[in-house]
Amino acid sequence: METRTKQKGKTMAGVKLLGLGKARGDRLVTNDDLARQVDTSDQWIREKSGIQSRYFAVEKTETDLAAEAAEAAVQSAGVEREKIAVCIVCTFTAEDQTPAAACSVAGRLGLSEEILALDVNGACAGFIYGCHLANGLLAMEKDRYALVIGSEKISPFMNLEDRGSCVLFGDGAGAAVLSFDEAADFVFYGGCRPDRDVLHCRRGGYIEMGGQEVYRFAVSVVPKAIAKTLEKAQMTEADIDYFVCHQANERIIDAAARRISQNPSKFFKNLYSYGNTSAASIPIALCEMEEQGLLQAGTRLVCTGFGAGLSYGSMLISR
Template sequence: MNGIKIKGTGRCVPAKIVTNGDLAKVVETSDEWITSRTGIRHRHHCTEETHESLCLGAAKAALEKAGIAPEDIGACVVATVTAQSIVPSAACLLQRDLGLPHDIPCFDLNAACTGFLFALHTMECLLAASPRKYGLVVGCDTLSRVTNWEDRGTCILFGDGAGACVVEYREGWPSISAELGTHGSSELLSLPGLETGKRGVIAMEGTKVFKFAVEAVPYCMDRVLEKTGMTAADVDFFVFHQANARIIDLVVRKYRIPPEKYYKNIAEYGNTSAASIPLVLSELQDLEKVGPGSRALVVGFGGGLTWGGALVEFA
């Protein structure tokens, strides 16, 4: 069996912090209403920062943490739904800005909030066929730029940010055993594209998405554990997409996960879509909650509809 492990992580978020109180000046809401329903207190929104600069900041930090030079990277995948341009892709701009090799695949991947997991699995496959055995996976979204500021049900949720991982592929290492799924639907969660003639805004049926999530997360966890032959007790850390604190709390209770084995940063960042999971991974590594040999069960879900899980180890 051959697979990838996480060598280094990095993150980059905008300087501007938007509080629940700030949003209460825009729509009819309050700090208590938002916090009690989502667990979110702050989110970061771009002002001078760009999607490109966030990707670059997170990627540089991950390369430095991993101790890997740009010329050693064998592929670059950016998970995003909000790239500055369709062509060139965010990954192509990152190749230029970092000075990555010219003879490697660099492309964007759209699986909404599950995008980082789809990208990790894709990277594992790419590196299996590459002479270079390090890959760069970035999750980045600037959702504040596609938010409907008149819809209090969605504008309170989203923040901007980027997270990145440098992964290493080796023969004999276990696969991440990714479990990925898709159910095409534009009714529950959508972001219109170019056919509208202008950039659209996010539309979501919150209650239905919540119900989808509380079913999808346990399903993914069970399938990954089944694939790996492990139990929840064998996992060192559980990393969940940070969409709603109540979803995480429900899963934690269901699996009786002890507090030292999971982490929430949704209060600070809100829902950052594809950046959500790598932001958590980066903070965990900086806090030394994970290290070489640590196993993290990572689960995501989002628009598409998409869902996924994987068991990733740190090198």
């Protein structure tokens, strides 16, 4: 990997990735499996989204997924558990309205009682929001660590009579241990275009989505969010090793790649075997990149999420 230097006079500080972990549902569901329940086909799903299969959590709860991914991330980071000061679970599918899933995860992992544990519902941008919050909190406790988890059990909220949405989602979790570093690159950019109707899941109901409206929103906001993040960081596309977008739809990612870079291989994709796992998709992707040897010390990433709200968030972060 080429060695880069920060621009003259530019100083940055913030969180960086120390350890990563992931978990997935316990049942593999292929497109052909869904075609036996829904008026669809493997070809139609692949052409519309790129997705080939996904996992459903049958025996596992959302908290089980979160705790499994978190345990893997903590072990990967090799940090002392008593020094984890923040535990954030980013989810819209927690099984309890209260207490927070983060409290259960902290308990299962044996983290310190003196921990800030809370859930964040930022939809598919949730993991980005969680990292942004952790960055601010660790700036005040620089010798501590944060555990940020994106975890979703979406399958119970899928309407199998709505072929436009039910074929897109899967269950899983991804987690990251973060530390604060005075020399680290961290920048956040995000926002919300208030709209409750285009994409929502009302209490006790199913996910409802206007596919074309969501697609138009995503292909406009993702390149904008990436460009704004680079602008805030005073960097260009050439300074970034990889772009990790929310793994919702291959066409959305490819559209962003064409507008941002002449090298589409910089845009990592793993939605083929996971589907859309909402807040879990970006940390799962990061963990898979780690497993594939793509992340090294100093690797720069721009991660961008978008979803219900209509919310969006993008961050520059390094390994």
